[in-house]
Each structure stands twice: as C-alpha cells, then as structure tokens.
Amino acid sequence: MSNSRRAKKLTHCLERLLKISPAHQRIKADPIEFPRRYQDQREIEIAGFVASVLAYGRVELFKQTLEKLFALSEGKLYRYMNHFIANQERPRFKGIYYRFNTEEDLFYLMALMSRVIQDHGSIGTLFLSLYHEADEDIGPTLSRFVAALRKYLSKPISRGLSYLLPSPNSGSACKRLNLFLRWMIRPNDGVDFGLWKEIPADKLIIPLDTHIIRIAQYLELTSRKSPDWKMAKEITNFLKRCDPHDPLKYDFSLCHLGISEACPIAYDPQKCQVCPLEAVCHRDKPLLKV
Ligand code: SF4
Structure with missing residues (x-):
C-alpha cells in the first residue's frame, strides 16, 4: 500500500477513535486532572x-504524592511558590517522597520552581522567552528551558531530580x-x-509513554528500537501525515486506549473486533523490544 493510502486509512481510523473516545470521562484517570482544577493561567501552569x-x-x-504536595499550598500552588521561603518550608516536606524521588528531590523541585515564578512571573513567561520560531520542533526550546531550571540549583543535581528534569x-x-x-x-479541546x-501545535513531540510505544508499534508508526527522542519524533512525524497542524490531537485517546485496557497488553480478540483501529493494526506481527 502506498504511503499516502496508508496515511489516509490511518487518519480515518484515528478520527473514529477520537469520536468514540470518552475523553472527558477519562480526565479523572489522568494527571491533567490536577491543572484542570484551576481557572487562573498561572495556577494551571504550575x-x-x-x-x-x-x-x-x-x-x-x-x-x-501530588495531593500531599498540593496540600502544602492549600491548593494554591502559584501563590504558595510566590511566597516560598526555602528555609521555612524545608521541614514541611518531611515524609513526602515517591519511588525514585526522595523528600529532598521534591523540596528542591518546588524550591527551584518558586525561583522561576519569583524571577519570571510564571513558567510560561520563561518558556516563551526561550522559544525560537525557526527551530524545527520544540526540542531545542525544551533543552534551553531545562538548562535554565537546572541553573537554579545551588548543588549538583541528584539522580532523582535529574529523572524529573531530563533534556x-x-x-x-x-x-x-x-x-x-x-x-x-x-x-483547548476540554482536555488540553x-x-x-x-x-x-505542530512543534510538539508526542509524550512517549509505554501505551503509546506499544500501540504505535501495532500501527507500524515506528521501526526504532529505543524509546528515545528519535522514536518520539518518528511517531509524531507519522501522525503529521494525518493532521499536519495538530498531530498530537490523537495522543490522549491513543494513550487512554492502553490505560483503560480497551487495548490490553494480553491479546484479546474480542476487544480488537470493536476497536476503531482494527483495520490498521498489525498486532499479530512480533513487537520490538523496548
Ligand atoms: S485492534 Fe486490538 S491490538 Fe490493535 S489497537 Fe485495537 S485493541 Fe489494540
């Protein structure tokens, strides 16, 4: 099948997926639920x-863990960070940690974001000041942004914090x-x-989580073996054939197809029969190891 016919068929299937996806019902099962609690742009950003x-x-x-961090600020993170005094706040992080991240990592994360807000007014102001229109995608701006955040640290970055702020x-x-x-x-589509x-939106690169990798392999959107920036870019570029201006409009629905187990890890032909992607899915072929 030619590339253009394949893209056309894929677009048709992805549009059907968008139509039937209960996106608004899935927000509660997604981290976007936290910023969706706010109306004020600066609160949404932080x-x-x-x-x-x-x-x-x-x-x-x-x-x-997020609920504990939000509780420190009584639900108003922006206001909290605008008045954050590191020495006073440090003891309040006692007992707040999560998997690879110690309470010290989480304290430093909040301390450095408070410096961004106090110095720049908002995260958006800093990020947008680093954006160059000529860049092919958002990657170079994101690298500059992460470098700017890391500069606020007064000591070498810990492994845990480095995990939170990759470049x-x-x-x-x-x-x-x-x-x-x-x-x-x-x-703004009620989710983003x-x-x-x-x-x-065409500068964005897909958030490459395990569900997206798995389903992208079923759909043959990538042939790469490592789940890295290049794989994310390859999948994004394929999705641009479906929507050149907004390739990530399918991301939430594709990801929640995996999270909700409508597309389960263990093959379930009954679920495939009713899946809108069935006509473009190649699950029967061996998967790349990631
Ligand atoms: S057809 Fe089956 S394996 Fe393919 S994406 Fe849909 S549910 Fe997943």
Missing part, C-alpha cells in the same frame, strides 16, 4: 508542571515534559488548555 513531572508509575500512587540534549524522550507542553500548547498560543 499545577500542570508539578503534576506532569511526577506522572510516572501507577496513577493512583503518584496522585497520592532532549541527552536523547531522552522527555515523556513527562512533552506531556506538560501538550497540555499548555495544544488548542491551549494557553501558549505563541507556539504552534
């Missing part, structure tokens, strides 16, 4: 940033930072917010 960088592992577990420069897929950028940049209108 809540989105903190919620996305900690969104690894099981949803119900990272949400517990495309190292080849990392930067899944959670790309998720945050999707939330901020994609048009469309706050940073200065950056077109």
Whole structure:
C-alpha cells in the first residue's frame, strides 16, 4: 500500500477513535486532572508542571504524592511558590517522597520552581522567552528551558531530580515534559488548555509513554528500537501525515486506549473486533523490544 493510502486509512481510523473516545470521562484517570482544577493561567501552569513531572508509575500512587504536595499550598500552588521561603518550608516536606524521588528531590523541585515564578512571573513567561520560531520542533526550546531550571540549583543535581528534569540534549524522550507542553500548547479541546498560543501545535513531540510505544508499534508508526527522542519524533512525524497542524490531537485517546485496557497488553480478540483501529493494526506481527 502506498504511503499516502496508508496515511489516509490511518487518519480515518484515528478520527473514529477520537469520536468514540470518552475523553472527558477519562480526565479523572489522568494527571491533567490536577491543572484542570484551576481557572487562573498561572495556577494551571504550575499545577500542570508539578503534576506532569511526577506522572510516572501507577496513577493512583503518584496522585497520592501530588495531593500531599498540593496540600502544602492549600491548593494554591502559584501563590504558595510566590511566597516560598526555602528555609521555612524545608521541614514541611518531611515524609513526602515517591519511588525514585526522595523528600529532598521534591523540596528542591518546588524550591527551584518558586525561583522561576519569583524571577519570571510564571513558567510560561520563561518558556516563551526561550522559544525560537525557526527551530524545527520544540526540542531545542525544551533543552534551553531545562538548562535554565537546572541553573537554579545551588548543588549538583541528584539522580532523582535529574529523572524529573531530563533534556532532549541527552536523547531522552522527555515523556513527562512533552506531556506538560501538550497540555499548555495544544488548542483547548476540554482536555488540553491551549494557553501558549505563541507556539504552534505542530512543534510538539508526542509524550512517549509505554501505551503509546506499544500501540504505535501495532500501527507500524515506528521501526526504532529505543524509546528515545528519535522514536518520539518518528511517531509524531507519522501522525503529521494525518493532521499536519495538530498531530498530537490523537495522543490522549491513543494513550487512554492502553490505560483503560480497551487495548490490553494480553491479546484479546474480542476487544480488537470493536476497536476503531482494527483495520490498521498489525498486532499479530512480533513487537520490538523496548
Ligand atoms: S485492534 Fe486490538 S491490538 Fe490493535 S489497537 Fe485495537 S485493541 Fe489494540
């Protein structure tokens, strides 16, 4: 089948998936639930940033840690960070940790974000000041942004904090930072917010989580073996054939096809029979190891 016919068929299937996906019902099962609690742009940005960088592992577990961090601020992270005094706040982080991240990592994460807010007014102001229109995609801006955040640390970055703040420069897929950028940049469709209108949605790179990798392999959107920035870019470029201006509009529905187990890890032909992607799915072929 020619590439254009394949893209046409895939577009048809992805559009059907979008139509039947219960996106609004799935928000509660997604970290975007945290920024969706707010109306104020500055609160949405900081809540989105903190919620996305900690969104690894099981949803119900990272949400517990996020609730503890949000409780420190009485639900108003922006206001809290604007008045954050590091020495006074440090003891309040006692007992707040999550998997690879110690309470010290989480304290430093909040301390450095408070410096961003106090120095720049908001996360968006800093990010947009680093954006260059001529860049092919969001990668170089994200690298500059991560470098700017890391500069606020007064000591070498810990392994845990480094995990929260990866850079495309190292080849990392930067899944959670790309998720945050999707939330901020994609048009407001009831899931994403469309706050940073200065950056077109076609500059985004897909947040490469385990569900996206698995389903992208079923759909033959990638032939790469490593789940890195290049794989994320390859999948994004394929999705651009379906929607050149907004390739990530399918990301939430594709990802939740996996999270909800509508597309389970263990093959279930009954679920495939009713799946809108069935006509373009090649699950019967061996998967790449990731
Ligand atoms: S057809 Fe089956 S394996 Fe393929 S994406 Fe749909 S549910 Fe998953």
